[in-house]
Amino acid sequence: MPDQIIQPNGRLKPSIVQRSLIRVDTLIRLRWYAISGQAGAVVVIAMGFGYEIPWSICLLLIAASAGLNILLTWRFKTSHRLEPNDAFTLLAFDIAQLGVLLWLTGGLRNPFAILLLAPVIVSATSLYKSHTMGLGLLAIVVISLLAFFHLPLPWDPSNPLILPDLYVGGVWGALVCTLLFTAIYVFRVAEEARKLGNALTATELVLQREQHLSALDGLAAAAAHELGTPLATIALVSKEMLHALPEDDHMREDAVLLRSQAERCREILGKLTSLSSEGETIIEEQSLSALVEEEVQPLRSFEKSITIHHHGDASSEPHVTRAPGVHYGLGNLLDNAVDFAKREVRVCVLWDETTAQVTISDDGEGYPPALLSQLGEPFVSGRKKGKNAPQRGMGLGLFISKTLLERSGAKVTFSNGTKDDDEHLAGAVVTVQWPRFSQAAGDQSDGAQAAQGFIRPQLTAHIA
Known part of the structure; x- marks a missing residue:
């Protein structure tokens, strides 16, 4: 089953339901x-x-x-x-x-x-x-x-x-x-x-x-550390060769090239090292708006228009940890919206003193009303794509996205927009909402505790 689940782009493809064979x-x-x-x-x-x-x-x-x-x-x-x-x-x-x-x-x-x-x-x-x-x-x-x-x-x-x-x-x-x-x-x-x-x-x-991908910066730093010693040796030998060779020696040009390439490798390894040290706070923590923009950016190359609307005081915008499950969950929901949209996808990022919310809507045909209460369950898929769109999936994508987001403390709801709604488009609407610390501090529910690990406390404490 595993080789039937994940495509090279990281998204899901239909998988065959396995039977438990009788021993x-x-x-x-x-x-x-x-x-x-x-x-x-x-x-x-x-x-x-x-x-x-x-x-x-x-x-x-x-x-x-x-x-x-x-x-x-x-x-x-x-x-x-x-x-x-x-x-x-x-x-x-x-x-x-x-x-x-x-x-x-x-x-x-x-x-x-x-x-x-x-x-x-x-x-x-x-x-x-x-x-x-x-x-x-x-x-x-x-x-x-x-x-x-x-x-x-x-x-x-x-x-x-x-x-x-x-x-x-x-x-x-x-x-x-x-x-x-x-x-x-x-x-x-x-x-x-x-x-x-x-x-x-x-x-x-x-x-x-997703966790393996998020650990690549640490692996890169380890590789840079291991390669540092042999690279320093190459740089030292090339420097000694430059001193030993006369100006008119035909090998001097090769020694200069070796020296410059060694310096270039040292710069690259320095960047890899800084990826896990100097830039750690940038990688491990980001604003909610930056998180959404990061997931939207790869999808802007499509023909669909994607707009992001922000609602909230910029000084109190929540910062979040870089959780692989949340990145995958939001990315998959955005990917679905782009697949099913006719022309436009709208993302609304909203926050206040008690909640942080991301709403994704598209101008497609929406979800079948009869399946709204079942969406998010495994192998429940009701939306039909366009004539030239990929084959309809089996509902695993929505289930996995919902499961991963709920692990971070979010509440995920599915609905359909209306033409009278100015905030959302008239197609499918997915709302992802996290409780903030000011509300969740006294709440001992699993969702509130998980949200406390996702939404950074230092930027919400002054709101309470």
Whole structure:
């Protein structure tokens, strides 16, 4: 999955939702439990109660299932994960084997008929929808056949149990309804968990990438420090060569060139060193307006117009730490706005004594109203781009941006603008708002505490 998430430009591209493959050891253990239960039931009914039952054929079917388990144990390591098609085949075999056992022991009149649902539920947790639907259809076919075709239920011959057909029909309906409801419910829950897990993995990868980029200045300084000694040696040797060579020597020109290039390398390394020392406060801390301008600047080369409006007292503008997650989150939201805008993107930077806010709006078609409450969830994407625009994504970008920004204490909301709104454009509107220290000082919520680590305290203390 990781190579499907991040493009060379650092943005996201659609990713395939991964399934958690079933470990062969897990399936083998579950099948041993089923085999033990089947064998125990046959022995108790045949020998304990003394009821007439084709026990030899039943034990032969159970032995076939046990043999398959032994073959799986011999063939695969316990840590091996079965491919979806292989797991589907095994679960289909279990449904067929249990169906034949039930045919020999009373069909739907046998209370153990409910166990036909188990393989379908196992499939719903780990396999694809097509596999689960196939197993569900097979189970319904087996249940339907058992309603009409089966041997007598093992029972006391002196007091035969006769169940009306209406009751058997009710059992059939109950099994089918339970199968459908349980399979759909389990599949939806497992699917949401898979999507959330994949999206969180993508978030961690993006954040890790941004942190690596932010650490480049430190790496550059370390490289400059390591290269300083050999470079000084080259400069010293070239200087001695210049002193030793006569003016008319043809090697003197090469020595002069070597000396000048060594000096140039020394200047470059000096700049790299200052990147992590002298300029550290500039890199690690910036005003909110500078943060927004830094993210907008690379997008100005596009044909869309991007305007920035500031609302607030310049003397009390908040300064923020240079957090990689915030840079990525704002950058991705701006990138989306430029992609979907027709002609213009408007960014409003607002601050007062209690909050700092960045609002991004575009003049595109906006978000579908039906999806507004779901935006920011993984794999929810509703906006359609223009004819020549890139393919629509899977919603991971909005989820990751929202997650990273909320880690800094921000509250992210999505809405649509109106034509009567002079402040925002009539397309999609994204609002990112942080509480400032004057408000958050007594607030112990996670968001307020995270915001205290993002918005610098020294420039907000005098506001309170």
